Amino acid sequence: MLLALDLPYWAQSLLRVLGGLVAVLLPAGTIVYVFLFKMMSFMQSRLGPMEAGPYGSMQLFAEVGKWLQKEDIMPEKADHSIFRIAPLIVLASTFLLVVVVPFGPDAWFTNFETGVFYALAVSSVSVLGILIAGWSSANKYSLLGGLRAAGQLIAYELPMVLAVVGVVIQAGTMNMQQIVVAQNAGEIFGWNGLGNPYILTQFIGFGVFMIAVQAELTQAPFDMPIAESELVSGYMTEYSGFRFLIFFIAEFATAGVFALIASVLFLGGWGVPFSWFGWHSIGEVSNWMNVVGPLIMFSKMMGLVFLIMWIRFSYPRFREDQLQRFAWKVLIPVSLVNIMLTAVLKVVF
Amino acid sequence: MSDFLRDYLTVVWFAATALLLSGLLLGISAAIRPNKPNYEKLMPYESGVDPVGLGWSQSQIRYYVFALLFVVFDVEAVFIFPWATQLERYAGFGLVEMGVFVFVLLLGLVYAWRKGVLRWV
Numbered sequence: 001m002l003l004a005l006d007l008p009y010w011a012q013s014l015l016r017v018l019g020g021l022v023a024v025l026l027p028a029g030t031i032v033y034v035f036l037f038k039m040m041s042f043m044q045s046r047l048g049p050m051e052a053g054p055y056g057s058m059q060l061f062a063e064v065g066k067w068l069q070k071e072d073i074m075p076e077k078a079d080h081s082i083f084r085i086a087p088l089i090v091l092a093s094t095f096l097l098v099v100v101v102p103f104g105p106d107a108w109f110t111n112f113e114t115g116v117f118y119a120l121a122v123s124s125v126s127v128l129g130i131l132i133a134g135w136s137s138a139n140k141y142s143l144l145g146g147l148r149a150a151g152q153l154i155a156y157e158l159p160m161v162l163a164v165v166g167v168v169i170q171a172g173t174m175n176m177q178q179i180v181v182a183q184n185a186g187e188i189f190g191w192n193g194l195g196n197p198y199i200l201t202q203f204i205g206f207g208v209f210m211i212a213v214q215a216e217l218t219q220a221p222f223d224m225p226i227a228e229s230e231l232v233s234g235y236m237t238e239y240s241g242f243r244f245l246i247f248f249i250a251e252f253a254t255a256g257v258f259a260l261i262a263s264v265l266f267l268g269g270w271g272v273p274f275s276w277f278g279w280h281s282i283g284e285v286s287n288w289m290n291v292v293g294p295l296i297m298f299s300k301m302m303g304l305v306f307l308i309m310w311i312r313f314s315y316p317r318f319r320e321d322q323l324q325r326f327a328w329k330v331l332i333p334v335s336l337v338n339i340m341l342t343a344v345l346k347v348v349f
Numbered sequence: 350m351s352d353f354l355r356d357y358l359t360v361v362w363f364a365a366t367a368l369l370l371s372g373l374l375l376g377i378s379a380a381i382r383p384n385k386p387n388y389e390k391l392m393p394y395e396s397g398v399d400p401v402g403l404g405w406s407q408s409q410i411r412y413y414v415f416a417l418l419f420v421v422f423d424v425e426a427v428f429i430f431p432w433a434t435q436l437e438r439y440a441g442f443g444l445v446e447m448g449v450f451v452f453v454l455l456l457g458l459v460y461a462w463r464k465g466v467l468r469w470v
Contacts, residue, residue, distance in 0.1 A: 015360050071385070072378070110356035110359050110360065139394065143406070157419070158423065158426075165426070165430065176464060182428060187467065242382075325467065347440050
């Protein structure tokens with residue numbers, strides 16, 4: 001199955017789990033170092049971490065070592081068992097999300113017929129973790145932050161779901177692997193030199209999807225649930241030590257996974273245009289794509305996360321009511337119109 | 350076991366990995382971190398001011414109407430996706446059907462809008 005080896009089931013599963021760990025932790029670490037430590041510093045005219053390792057590249061290991069030694073403080077009145085579970089749910093939702101992302105013709109974790117459906121369903125699990133984190137802290141700031149997060153995440157869930165429908169209409173399938181194939185084997189008015197990445201036809205959907213991702217990740221300008229200046233980090237106020245770090249890792253790992261999903265849906269995923277090598281279907285794709293595919297996915301992910309972080313560090317924040325109004329009065333009507341337009345064009349052509 | 354079920358088993362393995370990983374790291378952390386609680390540390394943090402009343406204070410949940418609308422549109426999405434995969438087969442007929450469906454839902458959104466429930470009062 002994987003790399004043309006015929007492995008027993010347990011070995012496949014072990015490989016997949018290890019691959020999943022790499023697919024979650026490696027992007028998270030790279031994003032934090034490259035964008036959060038270095039890019040943000042350069043945008044603010046400072047150097048960022050410079051001491052640990054060359055150009056501060058070992059900073060992350062120092063940070064993890066530091067967080068491991070921090071005292072774990074839990075408010076006396078907090079709901080202790082739920083308080084402990086909340087960060088685990090948020091991290092688990094990230095792992096559940098990465099399961100559907102294909103990295104190569106055979107390098108996939110799962111090959112669901114309804115992969116898109118699954119991804120969209122699982123992406124809302126983290127709301128539960130955030131809501132119970134806010135509730136169980138027994139802190140007014142946390143409670144407000146948790147409630148705001150729940151309101152924001154359900155409001156932006158809808159545009160995200162509806163933006164993907166356009167892609168499904170064009171590809172005619174909900175399987176992530178076949179969506180990749182449909183894009184790379186596609187053609188633009190008979191010219192197949194670039195395949196047909198859906199960003200060209202679904203640019204409205206792509207825009208709505210990326211805005212919704214920004215809001216789902218509660219990155220500025222959609223950071224009302226976190227709001228350092230008024231809610232002191234909202235639902236995370238009472239978390240300290242390693243439990244806080246789990247929230248932190250999950251936030252950036254989820255950013256990476258959403259970027260991976262966006263690159264599968266809109267940017268052609270792991271594939272190169274099939275016409276370059278004379279391939280026509282997934283069966284003909286050479287084996288080396290299982291190695292090159294993950295690299296292509298990784299570079300596309302870095303590009304999209306760069307976009308997310310660039311917007312995060314550049315724009316002023318929305319107010320809470322503007323944020324809700326934007327989702328319900330702009331994004332949802334726009335994505336519904338996009339669905340109908342795509343459907344009409346699909347039937348006409 | 351069929352491939353279909355094996356895919357779901359992989360999902361279970363991934364969830365278990367997430368829990369094991371964080372359990373392991375929390376275990377290491379528990380072994381080496383200090384634990385010296387005192388009264389001030391265990392108070393809810395409210396920017397240095399002593400908290401007044403309970404943490405679970407009454408607050409107005411302003412968006413319960415949004416939550417109802419969310420359910421409506423989420424169910425809509427459940428119906429739209431299967432239609433989207435089969436659009437090529439249904440062609441014009443499917444287009445008109447879904448046009449009517451989406452139009453009715455948009456009417457609902459416009460109604461909610463005019464009623465003023467989309468405001469964060």
